[in-house]
Every structure is written in structure tokens, then in C-alpha cells.
Amino acid sequence: MPRPSNKAIRRQEIIRGLMSVMATTGYENASIQAIAKAAGLAPGLIHYHFKNKKEILIELVNLVIRTMEERFLARCKDASSPAQKIDAFVEAALALGDDADEELVAAWVMIASEAMRHEDIQKLYENVIKQNTLLLASLLQEYTQGSKSEMKKIAVMCIASIEGLYQLSQTTKDILPSGFAADTLKNLVFSSLTP
Amino acid sequence: MPRPSNKAIRRQEIIRGLMSVMATTGYENASIQAIAKAAGLAPGLIHYHFKNKKEILIELVNLVIRTMEERFLARCKDASSPAQKIDAFVEAALALGDDADEELVAAWVMIASEAMRHEDIQKLYENVIKQNTLLLASLLQEYTQGSKSEMKKIAVMCIASIEGLYQLSQTTKDILPSGFAADTLKNLVFSSLTP
């Protein structure tokens, strides 16, 4: 009887290893050795489970994306009106708290910058941005019967703010009034819609 | 009789070499060889003019910052009212056009991500963000006699939007409605102020 496969588990460990290393050093400086150490595994094992370093990155991107989606869905459960859903969207993106979130955001910012260098990462990143934009735009439209193109613009700007806030949270922490982000962004958005 | 010094010129060439390489590959992947090639110089010459790679990066950051400031000041010349100045601020940041701007923004996004890895870059980056935030906040306050802390929040959000838009412009170009950024951001800001 062969021992049960643990590929899936090992792959998760490795992906999380990359996430934690990347959060502080970026992708280029995340050596296989360091990833292995962070994952508590032997270096040689990495390439048994992944073809190469890039593949781990891609899986990490997918993991982060999935996690973010889940955050939104969880908050959406109790939302019925469009306004509540918009609220849920922004809260899911910006009302971050624990250490896991912290690392997730750090990794995400690193991923965003890797999107500039790797076409495949760029595609994944673009997809999320595109989807989120469309989602938010349709929520906005539902909420206020404004023009579609106008709602799209506001949605893009909103997404940009979120990405920019992630960035600033990693580089200029002490400039951000603590916990201000979600509320301020919602204010901005809603006030631009009501007239 | 002695050969005339050309240090300043060479240093500029090298800095621009780094900028152009970084714009597409990031800092870690900007090899000295590549920088030299982009600058049209022999590799060995780089370290004759700069102590190390980091020093080139720092000078590049300073150059980009200076250039951005000049853009704002140029647009501010004709602005008298606070509203016009806010307008100038946003336009200077977002109404970008030619290839030089393109490269500048690309380099800036890369710099922002380097700020996460190098403390000295982080300091420079933080300083600009801080200064811009304060500047914008005081303009907003001048314009609407709202509370200082409220204006600060809006200013931060605005700066975040700008940084986020830079990011998106590099990673998800075709999602941005062309030329929409400045106007949409101004709308958002002003509509949040008037009530």
C-alpha cells in the first residue's frame, strides 16, 4: 500500500513559504533556499513539486486572488441592497486587521509589481482588476441609474485607490490615519454619486 | 591640458540608463551590463562614476522627484485660486502624455516597489508622499473651510488614487478609459467637498 500522496499539502506549504518570503523581500530576492526554509522543507523538494520558481509565483497569485474573493463573498452574504453590496466590496478590500491580512497585502503589492515584469502574472493581475472593476461598476449602476461609462470611471478610480492604499500601507505606514481607509473611500464614492 | 571633467554628464547618462532599464525590468533585474548598454557606455565605467548600484538608484529617485515637482510648479504658475491649484496638482500628476512621461511613470512605479526593500529608498519615497499629502491637504482646506483632519483624509485618498493609477497604467493599460483619470479624480474630490 503506497503512502498517501501529500502533494497538495506540500504545494500549499511551499506557496505559503513564498508568500511569507516575498512579503518582505520581493520575488527576485526570494531564493529557493529561503522559500524552503520558510516552508520548513528541504530545498530539493521545491523542484519536485514545482517545475520552477515562476510556477510557485503563479500559484501564489491564484491563492491570493481566491482569498480576496472569499473575503468579499463572506461579507456579501448579508447584503441585499446595492448600497450594502458596495459597502461590502470596499470593506472586504480595506477593512483589514490581523497579521494574515498584513502578509496578504504585502504579497499582493509585490505581485502587482511583478505584473510589470512577467506577462503571465500581468494577465492574472489584469483579470482580477478587470473583474473587480466590472463588478463594482455594475453595483454602482444598480445603485444609481447613472450612465454606464460614468460608473465604470468611478469604479476604476475606486480600484486604483484601493491598490494605491495597499501600496502606501506597505511603504508609508505612518502617514495613513489608522482605519480611515474604508470609510473615507465610501464617502468619496457615495458623495460623487448622489447629485 | 588636463582632460575636462565630464562627470556630471556621464552620471546623468547612467541615471537615465537605469531609468530606461528599470522601466521595463525593475531594479533587481537591471544589471550593470544592461545599464551600461542603455547608456552607451562601457560597463566598467559605471563604477567609476558611482560607488555602487544603489547610489544610481538613489540619484534616479531624486531625479524623478525633481521632475515631478517641476511639472506641478509649471502648471501652478497661472493658478491663483485654491481650486485652480488643486486642479493644477491633479493635472500635473495625471495629465501625462508623451513617451518621456511614460518612462517616468514606469520608473516611479518601480521605485515605489523598491521602497519596500530598501530603507533609504523608502525614506525618500515617504518624504514625497508626505509632502504631497500635506500640500494637497492645505489646498483643500483653503478651498473649503472643512476640518483639517477631514481634509487630510481626502488628501491621502487622493494621493493613493494617483499612485494606484500609476500602477494600473503600467499593468492594466487597456482597462483605463483613455485620458479619464484627471477629470474623474477631480470630480470625485470636488463632489466630496461641496455639500
Add this chain to the structure above:
Amino acid sequence: MPRPSNKAIRRQEIIRGLMSVMATTGYENASIQAIAKAAGLAPGLIHYHFKNKKEILIELVNLVIRTMEERFLARCKDASSPAQKIDAFVEAALALGDDADEELVAAWVMIASEAMRHEDIQKLYENVIKQNTLLLASLLQEYTQGSKSEMKKIAVMCIASIEGLYQLSQTTKDILPSGFAADTLKNLVFSSLTP
């Protein structure tokens, strides 16, 4: 199933590689390539086993020091009187014979000169010199009930002679009457003690 560790063996090989290269070229000129070649290993492997070149040097210094101590202890086994111990000390230091000794001395002379450039090597070197001096001084005192400070002076001079002879043996071989060193030094020391 895992490959058995051979770190200790490889490290020894590398250290001996450095010793043999240093013996002829000195530390600065002992390139990693040359060390690897002397050890029969791939260059990249050196840095798998050692953090950097300096670390190899430090281990080499420790090895040489240990070897020298063992030489003395081996000769001391049969020594009971102080005079015999002094004899053993000088013999251990100077009655050198085979090729291994030759290389050891060559490496030691190189190490001594590196002590001028690297603080950590200087400390190791100083420690041995200091310990040997104290050891010899106490032997001398045991032998002749002379003043402590006087014995210390003779001990230092004796150690200096030994180091100087090492030096000359590497640089001006054909000036040294073969095999004269130990006897002559003992004569000098004992004749200065008897009055």
C-alpha cells in the same frame, strides 16, 4: 534514503585547499577558483560550505593552531623536568621535517601577515602568541627561579625568534644552516639563564 551529509569532509578539503594555495600565493591571491581546483571541487561548492572566503581562512587558522598544539603535546608526553619541557617546546616549534610541516609553516607565515589586515585573524594570532609566551615564561621560571618579568622578556624574544625563523625559512631558505635552529635557540636560551 537522504544523501548522507559530508559537510565535515568537504569543509576539511576546502580548508586544506586554501592552505595549499595560500602557502604559495598568500591569501589575497588565493582565488576561490584556485582553492576549488586545489581541493578538486567545483567552484560553486565552496560557497555552499562556507559563507565567504574569510570564514575559510579563520577555519584554516584554527586548524594550524590546533596542529601546532598537538605537536607540542606529543613531545611533552615524555618530558618531566622543566628543562625537558622547554626542550620539547623548542623542538616542537622548530624541529620540522616533512612536507606537511613545510606547508604548515608556509601557511602560518602567510597567516601572520594576514593578521595585519584582518582584525579577527589578528585576534586569533595574538592569542596563540600570548598563550605560548605565557607557557614558555612559566616553564622558564620553573627552571630557573629568576624574576617573572625577566623570564617573560626571554620568552617573548624566544617566540619572536621562532616566528622570525619561520619567516626566513620561507624567504631565504639557503641562508639557514640546515637543522641548526632548535639547538642554537636552546643554547641561546639556556646560556642566558644559568648565570
Add this chain to the structure above:
Amino acid sequence: MPRPSNKAIRRQEIIRGLMSVMATTGYENASIQAIAKAAGLAPGLIHYHFKNKKEILIELVNLVIRTMEERFLARCKDASSPAQKIDAFVEAALALGDDADEELVAAWVMIASEAMRHEDIQKLYENVIKQNTLLLASLLQEYTQGSKSEMKKIAVMCIASIEGLYQLSQTTKDILPSGFAADTLKNLVFSSLTP
């Protein structure tokens, strides 16, 4: 009227530049740039006055040797008896005082270690050692009518002590009782002669 040649002066400056750099860093680490800086000259000028780095070293060796000889001759002026001359020899070698001496000794120790690596330096070094040995041996013989070969042995040992003391003075300063060297060595030598 052509400007008067200053080759000799420049060469001296460069040689002293090397001496001062070597005293602290050794020959391999004495870069042409550093030598030029120490000499207060432009880097390019070095190779105008010297074919290559080695040539400067050779001239430095000659300079140091000459300086040492002069020290001995100066002290010999008032010496008439063999004992006084032996005294002068040892004093000239070991009764060092000012900063210039300090640098000279440091450079000399570095030179001695370079003798292991460069055949031409080895020759120069060997010559001095040989000559000094013969000189001292003949003085010893004049003083005590002992056998020539015996006197040679003592002379070699004496020279070795001196070289060893130079070495220790650079590497383990605080172990040497201050100012003890000359007297102790003279005691050792004379007591070994009188039986």
C-alpha cells in the same frame, strides 16, 4: 626653456605613497588610486613615472633597505670596539622610536611577506638578510674568537629575532614589554658568547 624635470621628486613621492598605503593594507590591496591619493597625485601620473606597480614596490624595497643601512652607519660612527659595533647593530635595528620608524617597520614586514610571492622581491630581501648576517657574524667573530660557523648560527638567530620582533610589533603590540627588545637581545647574544 623647458620646465626642469622633476621625475626624481615625483618618483619619491609615489614610492612614499606606496609605503604609507602598504603599511596598513599590504601590497595587493594597495591600489594605484590609493597610492596616488596618498602621494597627492593624479592616478594617471603613476604609470607615467613607473612601468607598473611592481616597479614601485621594488624601489620601495630599495628605499627601505637604504634607510636601514643609514641607521646602522650613523650609530657606528662612534663605535670603535667590536662590542660597540654589535651594540650599534642591534640598537639600529631595534631601538625604534618615532612615527617614521613605525611606518618603515610596517612596510618592511609587508615587504618580507611579499618576498614569498615575488621572486625579484625575494632576491632583494634575501640579499639584505644575507649581508646583515655576514656582517653580524664577522662582528661576533671579531669580538669572541669562536668558530666561524658557530658565529654564523648565532648571527642568523639574531637576525631571525629581529625580523620576528618586527612582525610581533605589528601584530601583537601589547604583548611586547615596551622598549625591551634591544637590551634583551643584546643580553641573550652576549651571554651566549662569554662562556
Add this chain to the structure above:
DNA sequence: TATGAATGAGTATTCATTCAT
């Protein structure tokens, strides 16, 4: 003579990837 820019080869070090066990 003098200056300092330029070149190119050389060096330590890192690291993704492979492979023997």
C-alpha cells in the same frame, strides 16, 4: 608632465536547477 576618464579582465558571491542517495 599632468589629468582624470575609459577599458576590460578578474574576483567573490548568489542562486535556480539538477541529481545521487
Add this chain to the structure above:
DNA sequence: CATGAATGAATACTCATTCAT
């Protein structure tokens, strides 16, 4: 599956030497 040793290419940086001015 797992381990950790091994490889070789890539990279930042140094430096003697040359050369244009």
C-alpha cells in the same frame, strides 16, 4: 517522496593599465 550536495551561469564590483586632452 525526501534530502542536501553539486553545478554553472550570472552579477556587482575592483583595479591595473591605457589614452585622449
